[in-house]
Amino acid sequence: ITDPLAPEGLRLLEEKGFEPRVLAGKEEADFGDLLSRAVGWIVRSGTRVEEQDLNQAPRLRVIGRAGVGLDNIDTDAAAARGIAVVNTPEANSLAVAEHTVGLMLALARHLPFADRDLRAGNWDRSRWVGVEVAGKTAGIIGMGKIGSLVKDRLSAFGMKILVTDPFLEKEGRDFRLVPLETLLCQADFISIHVPLTPDTRRLLTRKEINLMKPGAYLINVSRGGIIDETALAEALQAGKLAGAAVDVFCEEPLPEQAALRQAPRCLLTPHLGASTREAKLRVSTEICARVVEILQQSPVP
Incomplete structure (x- = not known):
């Protein structure tokens, strides 16, 4: 998880048996190691998911965009690798x-x-x-x-x-x-x-x-x-x-x-459109639930 996410979503992941790892961004030193082992990746608008990132993620099964737009995600590269991309189009x-x-x-x-x-x-x-x-x-x-x-x-x-x-x-x-x-x-x-x-x-x-x-x-x-x-x-x-x-x-x-x-x-204003406590809670829980749903349907190697 490379962008801020409300703790309610993190708890949902833990309750379903997953281990959420929160980073400040792709610049953190252990990002590459975590990405190589990750089965899911959750971002907001602050992280760009690029083809070179996906080349380092052999186990990745789903990318969750907490929010609406997908313009910060290389959806073509994800599709070519069979990686699902989901978002929360109405939560905010x-x-x-x-x-x-x-x-x-x-x-x-x-x-x-x-x-x-x-x-x-x-x-x-x-x-x-x-x-x-x-x-x-x-x-x-x-x-x-x-x-x-x-x-x-x-x-x-x-x-x-x-x-x-x-x-x-x-x-x-x-x-x-x-x-x-x-x-x-x-x-x-x-x-x-x-x-x-x-x-x-x-x-x-x-x-x-x-x-x-x-x-x-x-x-x-x-x-x-x-x-x-x-x-x-x-x-x-x-x-x-x-x-x-x-x-x-x-x-x-x-x-x-x-x-x-x-x-x-x-x-x-500095991209504050979705920045309310209520919207952040909805986005966090909805995107984590969608990621869990995908991972439970798709076998993880």
């Missing part, structure tokens, strides 16, 4: 949806920026006049579990909902299904909820960002690499967008010289 959905809504409201009312200004000794109420979200149009890119939870919460605020998703065939009673270009042109707030795949990588480049309404807001709590971060920073610098909130980045940790660090009206 509520936490991510709530984080998304929190970021949206914080942007609409300038909360982090007003806080910093006040702490700097200022009292400038007129500078931080915000907007109400009621009656505004929210665009949701990707209508999976998280996107659906976000849609429900924004609908409760009285927002009009536009959705773009290639896998949806018809719209619902509380949202309109539209092409991406239409969503970009019409939405006041846009939130991204798609996995990182070859089709979604750089989904929003300078061209797409330029299609957004002047004064719109952009929120990304899905995966880094979906937005062109340099183009987003330029749009904020130019005043094209009213604000942006980003929780995931092309490179994590975010480099000190990253363009978004210097962008105005840009709220940044």
